Amino acid sequence: MAAHGKHVGHYIHQNSRIILCNFEQFLVRRNFGWSAAVCQQNAPAPREAAEAIVVPKKKTWSKEAVLQALAATVNRDSTAAHYMFQDDPYLTPRTSAEFKLYSLSQESGRLAAKHIVNTNPKFFQKDFAEPHIPCLMPETMEPRIEDVSEAALLERIMLRKVKAAVDMYDQLLQAGTTVSTDATNDLLDLICLYGDHDPLQDDKPEVEDVDKGRRRKGRPQRAIDLVKIVWRENNNAERIFNLLPERDTRAYSALIRGMVKYGAHVKAFNTYTDMLNNRLTADVHIFNALISAATEVREKYNEKWDLIVELLKQMNEQKVKPNLLTFNAVLKALRRCGSLARAQSLHTLSEMKALGITPSLASFHHVLGIFYKTVSSLQGQTDILQEVLTEVAGRSFVPQDPDDVYFFSTAMRICLETKDLESAYRVHNLLNVGENWRLLGDSFQQSIYYGRFFNLLCMMEHIDVVLKWYNELIPSLFYPNPQGMKDLLQALDTDNRLDMIPQIWKDIRRMGHDNKSDLVEELLSLMARDRHSPEVQESFAACALDVRSLYKQGQVAKVALEWTTASMTNITTILLAAQKTKQAWDMLNIFKTKNRVPSEELIDEFLVRIKDGQQAVELVQISASFCLPSTPNLAQRVLQEFELSEEQRNIVSELEVATHDNE
Template sequence: MYSNVLLPRQWSRFACICRYSTAVEGQKLPQCSASSDGISPPPRIRRGPTDILEALAATVGPDPTAAHYKYHDDPYLIPLSNFRKRAYALSAEAGRRAAVWIRDNHAELFNMREWDPPAKMKTPHYNADPRIDAYAPKPIYTSESNRRRPTIHYQQLASGGLAASVPAARGVEGVGGDLRVKFLQLLCFYNEKEADSMEWMEERWFASNIKERQAATWRTGGLAEKIFASIEPKTSEAYCAIIQGMAKYYQAERAHMLAQEAIEKGLVLSTDVYNSLLSCVGFLKEGTTMRTEALKATLAEMHKHGISPNQGTLTACLRSVSAWGGGRALQQLALQLLAEFRQIGIQPGLSAYYYMLCLFCKERGPKVDILSTILADLESRETLTAVEPTDTNFFITAMGVCSDHLQDVNMAERLHTLLMKGDNYKLVGDAYKESIYYRHYVTVACRQAPFEKTTELLDTLVPNVYVPEPTVFEEIIKTLELGGAGARLAAAWSQLVIFGHAKRVRLVERLLQAMCSCYQYQDDEVKAKTRAAAADILSFGQLTDEEIAQKRDQRTPQAQLSAQALTNIIQLCSDVTDKADPSWEAVSEAAQRLRKEAVGVPTDPAALAAAAQATAQKGKPGIAAAVSEAAQRLSKEAVGVPTDPAALAAVPQATAAKGKPGIAAALVMYLAENGFEEATTASASVLGPLLNRTESEVQQLLATPRGSLEESLHPSAAVLLDAYHLATTGVEPSRNARDSSSSDSDSDSSSDDE
């Protein structure tokens, strides 16, 4: 019975081996160009693993509206805010870190796989086809190993840990000279720290906004200096390593002393050593004149010893000059350096041009158009290659110059065309620098470009390529307001919600102001969208009773819409003719919030604090505490008054004519309680349509005492009379009468709505 099972399995295994061998033979191509039958196939072209994909991608070009490849290509999963993009990228990288931890700490799980192809030899850590070394478990080094990681085994070198390679050796003296110099170079390059991993790009990208400290961080008296002291005789390689390490970590004075010591011994220093000395020459001298002389002396010393400069020499010189400040003298020095290096055939790189922009285009300096000359030089080159890490600073700095210094959108478009040419986009840098680049680009386009070109740019970049920050979004709102784009302004509210800016009150209020200014020029469909957006703004962020109770203990109060923003919502949502339109609910809610939150706003809030302090000094701590509590409540609830009360005063008359007397009365009372002169005319203009009386009859009614009209007036009309008397006499009506009138008015208004 078992033979019936084993034979088919063996035959299947044998057939699999045959197919595998046939496939391998079929992939072999003739390596010569001649054959016996006269057919000469072309020689085989070695292809990389991604050559076909790159060829296919070149036929279609990049799609700026598509999400980044590191995000899932699903509209429900693509992050559309800066916070979500950052969280998504870092969480994915955290998952990879967890996988690496499992691989490194449980390497026995990845030794081999039983389901590998039959022809594959079973070897440890050979569990994929093709083999990928980065995914395989790392080898484990023991105490007898010769290869060690720098952070763990620095001290073992000094104590003889590497002496196993030389059996008769003891300590550092047993280590060969070449090995000791290479280890010294490693120590100097990393300053005795663990090298940054090249795997975790997202963490480095989102942490790159931290500026580098230009301070002496070299480990004085550390292992590098001990190994350098143990090398005898000291060679040029040892001096070059220690000097470059000290200069890289800003131990400038000792680096120059060791350089002079090496020169006195007749040792030849490399060009890279002089470049590192030039980059920190400013730490040795004080003042522009002495620093300039030191820079020229170092260049003259290079020429004296026959050391040929390179592109890094020019970059190091300009880096030092740009760090010394500004002024015409330094600018002339930089131009002189640029001209002399060009005479010897050295063209400046992106880093050199970056430092030139830093020197010439100061934030508060005079406007200097050096960028056009730089772009002309870069446009004439076939390709741009990154040589130094600071090369990625050029494009973001140049776009910042276009936006803030030159304010020239044509120059910005020219720079962007250069960035999109060929493979230059990789020079934009990491995700943080890319965001800064587009921030400047969108800002200068909103301020300087035509409206159609700006909207086209926004449709291309937002939101997959770039999510605008609040300051940039405010510039976008201003541009849409000037262009009268009501539909885009209505859609901007949904973008604020998606981008995570909906709780930024200043930005929302700016959007409402733009909606109001453009509203009257729009068609009915756009007006309906604008009203819906305004109503949604009012209802957004409303807290439940439990959430309100939780936030009472927080020290930072929740930001509230100002009285002007509520006025804008009332203006927008009251422009309807249908009495049953849902927009009236937003108008009623906004009117209630106006009277609840913005009544009795002090003209001088600082006077309350002064009164509390004076009361406490007079021995009345209880009263002082009450005044202080009132000031705190006012700071949390009072949200100002409308900047244009005339616009709010025009709403009640139209609201009463559309069958909403309760809302009209509440708005007029709000104007009267805050002392606006418009309350007098507003109350008179609303009473006429409400009571169906002429103007003379309304004036006679206003002159009649309030008590004799208590039971004969509509509740909303009674509130209007109270508002009129409050606006004209300044005497507030009795609290009981106001409360009953308000409740009657509200109930009457609700019955009218029904």
């Protein structure tokens, strides 16, 4: 019995080891991070070997691992609104204008709430969140240290109070207090970062612009305002830098980068020369800034490139290892170096790979910008694009350079201009790898990218594929502009699917493009051009009447549409084709009201549809009132084809004679 129990125990022990190994192999196949060596380590050993079970080290998961795993099990709902609007479905935008208004309003509300919380932190001390969420707690926005000390200086630097920090630094010097080198360098970093101006706080509006002498209340600072900041002569950064008893590389780095950022390029190079004269070695940030400024201090293309090469040689001499931003600065500068840029850009990419530096999306963005700079350079030049897409295929990227967000829109622009649909699909597939979609940029960049992609689809794809993408992208990812809707109408025309125009018209109205006269007239002309089945003509007529309701006799309440001869003619033709004679007759009255002359073809079309003699007489009268040359022939046809009373015949005959005399 004991022997039997020992045998059963050994059997369970051996099988448990096999089950453990199989489970570990399953984890390996599921990419849970355990290597095959672990399974081999735990494989069943001979009976004479030690039978101790080795427990593998546990896997450390990130806090978002469960959420990421759950998110990977579902796809995006193309019929749902953008995730940023899920909190309030009632206000979900339907047009691009509403999207912009909602987005700005939402961001404005966040900033307003943040301003109230940070301005009155004493009212928001209770923390009900579990676990504690520090980012939701009030921030310290005002200095708390009042005495003159280095701690007060560091506090103002941390709060990004440029003027207050400079004032505290001056007070410390006047009091005879020595400020540490690190604190002084921190102050220099702050001043050079913001150009010797106080930055606009994220939660505060800009109240007044003293430089322009006018008030601007409640308006956030724009990027154009930042561009206007220039490097002033002998500003606080230069003054504090000159007061330093010993100037190290970090101080020079802050000053040079600030000069480059705010346009003092020549002065930056002079400061760099002064640093070399003081027997100091530059850091990689100095070289990156100088490389980006090289194209501003030289005029000729070869001189610009020679200066960049000289800076790279100095990096090598000073044993400064370049980083990704160094090579991206070189590639960006090459975009302004003319014809020599192509060969040198490929050489730069080779140097990056030789040093083990993986190019980012910004690197490839600059390369594409070099090879596809003009429209003429796009013709027959898709090899570089193909090589770039092969290089980045299947890779997931993370933000490493501010210019990373321009790669997808640039690549799609090239695909559109070269009409390369296959490459466009490759670009879009790359966008869907991992979290590459985060590198698409803000809503403006996203609209550019998807607009170009949809435009190319409308030109090159079959209409069924176009409509599939139309339902996939719109409006969950972007709102097409009027040109995008015109492209869709042209795609419907190319594949003879004009029967879908009434449905597209509903989307045009929903997106707020029904006030674009060129788009509306394009739609009307497509419906009026050919004849279709009675069902399609009926839907066209309903659509035309809906369009007519927008005009309001030329005075429109909500949309800016005005009658044109083409729009009136097309609507009338559509109504006549659908046997809507009464509504078409109303359109003739609009012709008279607007002093517009209908075409002779339209009058002939009316005559074919009319079955009443009185209306035929009125048609001749209308034709005569417009002095149409075809009025005599029209009168003769009416006299021959309609049963008229004596009075009606006299009227038509008089009109025929009168028009003959006028001729």
